Amino acid sequence: MTQKWLSIIGIGEDGLQGLSTIARSLLDHAQIIVGGDRHLAMLPPDDHREKILWTSPISNSVEEIINRRGKSICVLASGDPLCYGIGVTLTRRIPISEMTIIPAPSSFSLACARLGWSLTEVETLSLCGRPPALLQSYIYPGARLLILSEGKNTPNIVAEILTQRGFGNSQITVLERMGGIHERRLTSTAAEWNTTEVADLNAIAVYCVADAGIVTLPRLPGLPDNAYHHDGQLTKREVRAVTLSTLAPTPGQLLWDIGAGCGSISIEWMRTHPRCGAIAIEQNSSRLQYIADNAAALGTPNLKIIAGKAPSVLRDLPTPDAIFIGGGVTADGLFDICWQALPPGGRLVANVVTMEGEQTLFQWYEKVGGNFTRIAIQRAEPIGKFLGWRAMAPVTQWIAVKA
The missing domain is CATH 3.30.950.10 (Tetrapyrrole methylase, C-terminal domain)
Structure with missing residues (x-):
């Protein structure tokens, strides 16, 4: 069996006296103590064991711990170390079989x-x-x-x-x-x-209590168009809802949003779950600011924004679970790079409104198959004193799932 050399002990506001017998034993027998200023200050003044103080970036301190692998090390943490705590960081680098974690009640x-x-x-x-x-x-x-x-x-x-x-x-x-x-x-x-x-x-x-008359935003895809700042390059609400259902995000997945416009697809992908991530790729400089502003206003400030033109900027990006192409489908080599980047089971979805775009999608379809959908939306708008139907530009959508 692997030797357990690292212990992570959660400490409450009551300090060392609140530790259980097992936690106190692990702390007393450790050769090295790791913690912040507040935690290390809880130790007796005559404790002369080696101490490691958390530094910025914290990755440097993590490396110090790993470099001492095999020595008896005790990390002092606040509350539950696995609740937004240092335990999450350490378990990404060190197998759980090599450590003991004893939590205190979380905040x-x-x-x-x-x-x-x-x-x-x-x-x-x-x-x-x-x-x-x-x-x-x-x-x-x-x-x-x-x-x-x-x-x-x-x-x-x-x-x-x-x-x-x-x-x-x-x-x-x-x-x-x-x-x-x-x-x-x-x-x-x-x-x-x-x-x-x-x-x-x-x-x-x-x-949370809303003021009178406040219209709240749903978490489901298809936010109102006026929730976004944009210059007209916006996937409209109805099409956006259909597109997100086709992309089918699940927690922890990553989306490439190519030709992101104002960022609506990637933002609503991330709003489906806090662990969903997205990369918005856009070449228009003014739209880059729209994406950043919309992401902050709608609760997805961690949306990664890349300035540039696909496919050249796609190399070396993290592997996506899904790719959405909202603009630039006719760019040379775009399909090949996107298809190669997807893992098995990954989804590629593209929306076009031009005949040239449809021709490109059909060429892609001949290579890997997939399915086509035509999305035609009409909205009621005033015509004089009456209401009439005004058609939006129909959108052709293609989806392929990599085998």
Whole structure:
């Protein structure tokens, strides 16, 4: 059996005295202790064992740990190390068979215990080292949110985002230093939040309440067209909904969005699940800014944006699970590079509105097969005093799944 040389011990606000007998034994017998300033300060002054302090980037400290593989090492972490914690980072590099993890209650569990919320019925996210715009996609009427805060300024940022979205009536509760003798709770509405004296160690609970008349955005594909800033290069709502259903995102999958326009397809792909990722490729410089602005406003700030023209910019990108081509299908060599990049089971979807585009798609169809769909949408619009049907340009959609 593999020797377990690494232990990861979760610590609460009550410090070392709150550790279990097993956790304390692992800490006492370790040759090397790893942690942040706050954790290492909990050790006795006469503890002269080797210490490793987390540095930035944290990958450097992880390498220090791996370089000492085989020595008895104890990592001290806050709460549950596998809840947005260092345990997640370390298990990506070190097999679980070589480590022991003993968690303390997470901030989420403690917050639920204080508020009487069911942990299975809340939305959880971390804003530690992450863009605050992530919060945007979690906001809807009646949502209960638990947020790991980056510091004392995070509650102000959360309150501002909620108020600007038309959720100023939402109740915010900031829970400081949970589990310790200095635990404190602060409560207000988002619109009235003005507290500046907040401890760095805090978590935020939000009960989302929409202001009167606010129209909220669904999580399903097919957001209103006016949810986006664009210059006309926008996959229209109805076509977008059909396209996302054809792309069929599942959690953790990656999309290449080629000819991204204002980014609507990749943004709505990512909104389907927090673990979905996307790369938006666009050559028009003004549209690149539209993509960035839309991604931030709609809660997908981690959308990767690449400036350039396909297929030349596609080389060396991470392997996609699906590829959408919304523009530029006639570019030389585009199909070959995209098809080679897809793994077995990967999906290639392309939308065109021109006859030249259809001819190209039919050439692709002759190579690998697939299916065609014609999407024809009509919207009712005023004609004088009456309503009449105005047809949108029909879209030809082709999908192929790699065997």
